[in-house]
Amino acid sequence: MQLFCKPGIIHSRHYPHVSAVVFSLLAFTVLGVGFPMLLLAQELQAPMGGSPSGAPTMSPPPGGQPGFGGPQEGGQGMQQGFNQPGNMQGQQIDKGIQIDQGIRGVDKGIRIDQGIRGPNGQQGDQKFGGQQGPGQQGPGQQGPRGGQQGFGGPNGQQGGPQDFGGDQGQGMMGNDQQNGDNGMSEKQQQQQDARQKQMEKQQLSQIKKGMKGMGQGISMFDKQILKLTKQGIAVPAECSDNLTKVKTVIAAVKTAETFEAVQEAGIEDIQDSMQSLNDCRQQLEMLARWPQTIKQLNSEVKRLESALKRDKSIVAKLSKQGIDLSDEYNAFEAAINQLKSVRDGADSKMKSGDSEGAFSDLEDGFFGSMQDVWEKDRIIQTMSNLGRFTSDFKRGVADAQRTIKALKRKKVDTSALEDIMAEVQSKGQEVFTLLKTKPIDEDAVMSDLQELEDLRQQFESAAQELTGSQTAMPWEKGPQQFKQIQGVDFSQFGIGGGQQSSQ
CATH class of the missing domain: 1.20.120 (Four Helix Bundle (Hemerythrin (Met), subunit A))
Incomplete structure (x- = not known):
């Protein structure tokens, strides 16, 4: 019986028991997996001294498929096979099918790990497909179409592997799965962690960018509140507290270096604080307009005082004509003084923080009474006209x-x-x-x-x-604008009866 080998490879007649084992493995692979044909070549280790020096290498069979991806890029490895244990001096055969799928490629092949123990119990390795792992390996050279082909050293040390279709690995007792589930799970976890860190970094950048714009608005908000304070206007405590919370969060986010630090700063609560500030905004707008309100109140009082001064002279003049308007004048003066009192009281309430009471007093006691106060002036003015x-x-x-x-x-x-x-x-x-x-x-x-x-x-x-x-109506009065038109005497021409004119 002779295997399909190139010249120079050890013939089956030299090791008939090895040939039988390999043939049986070949038959199982073809029948069990369903591949139509699998060409096998074997690299055998001599009982003592290994293969003869200078033996030529074997070309990979056409059925082997090269792997894609390096030794550390494999995904999950799936191995299917059986072990045939032997004694220390016997043979150990590992046969299985391993499909390695990497991140950047797919390595599919059929691997047969065949280890023949030497005299000192060291195991050799023959591999079809799969990956190469560390081991005590003799010198080898690059095969023409696949992995490496080497020869074991003396004293039964591990022989060099021969790979058809991918990287080579070390088969130990039929349980070779380097860079399999455990290795890839760790690598995938690292990649996932890296993606998570990158995502958090981007989120942190976006949050800081948003906080920068928010910070500008809060800074202007803070300046306006400070202006109110300098004007002696008390700002509601709720508005001040929410402003402080927002400023604290913005400062913490500005110095944060991790997404966790941003969360710890209380960014989740900043929306509620901002909403509370917006609720305060209308009230703060009214407070900010208080100086112009006082200015308008003073202007109204000044107008009334001017009218009172004018009415004083009118009353004195009418008194000489027998018309006494002293009561109307005194009522007008008292109404003006009442408006002044309401104005001053509202200003005091505003400075003490009772803005609601200040606005209410002005609405009812000042502007609500303004029409009645001016009515007293109108009576005096009417009597002045009646004086004439x-x-x-x-x-x-x-x-x-x-x-x-x-x-x-x-x-x-x-x-x-x-x-x-x-x-x-x-x-x-x-x-x-x-x-x-x-x-x-x-x-x-x-x-x-x-x-x-x-x-x-x-x-x-x-x-x-x-x-x-x-x-005469307006359109019946006024100077004459259209002049009379003089006619022409056509009698000299034998036309008409004489000069025509337009009246």
Whole structure:
């Protein structure tokens, strides 16, 4: 029986028992796995001194498939085989199928580990596919198509492996699985840890970038609150506390070097603090407008004081005409003083931190009372106009009587005009009486004045009807703008009857 070997390799007739074992393994591999054909070559170790020096190497069979990936890149190894134990002087055969899948490639092959123990119990190794691990290996050289082929040293030391289709490894008692589950699990864990660290690094960078923009807004927020404090305005404690929390987290994130440090800084709670600050923002806006509110209050008080000063001279003048408005003046002055008191009280509450009370007092006690205060000034101003009523009324009555006399001289019936004048004089006397009555009934005075105005218009209309004069409308009055156009005398041409003109 002869194996398929190149010349120079030990023939089966030299070691018939080895040939039988290898042949049986070949048969099991073909039948058990289902491969159609597997060409095998064997490298045998001599009983004592190893292979003859200078023996040529064996080319890998065409059925072997080279592996992809280095020795340390394999994934999970799957080995299927059986062990045939022997004694120290016997033979140990390890046959199995190992599929190594690496990160950057796939190494698939059929491996037969055959170890023949030498006299001193050292094990040889023959491997088809798989990987090469450390071992006591004799000198070897690179095979033409696969792994390495070497020859064992003396005294039964381990012979060099021969690899078909990939890297070579050491087969020990049929349990060779270097860089398998344990090795790859550790490498995968390292890669996963590296990816996790990279992801956390990116997250940390993004958080710091976001915190940088937030920090600018918080810095401006802080300056505005400091400005309020310098103006003597008390800031609500809730707003100050939330601002301090946010500033603390931002400072911690700025110096953090790990994602865990960011979490420990309390970044998960910063959203609640920011929401609380936003809730305070409207209140802080109102506080920030307090200086301009005080400015407006002072302006209103100043206007009222100017009106009070003007009314003082009016009251003194009307007093000489028999119209006493001292009570109205005193009420106006007291109302102004009350507004001043409300203003000062609100300012004190604002500085003490009771901003809600300050705003409420101003809304009800100042701006809510403003219309009533100005009403007192209007009464005095109305009486001032009524103070001129006496002279104006007497002048109007005199003009009406002159018109009636002129119509009588023209023999015109003036009885209608005289009736109107009688009503005017009666209504005028009622107004004089109301102006001297305390307190002054302003509504009654205004009603009588309106009736006097209606009587005046009736008198004028009746007088125009009697005299034939009418009041010209605005579009009926004014200088002439369009000049007369002179015509041309066509009679000299035998046309028409003479010069034409446009009237």
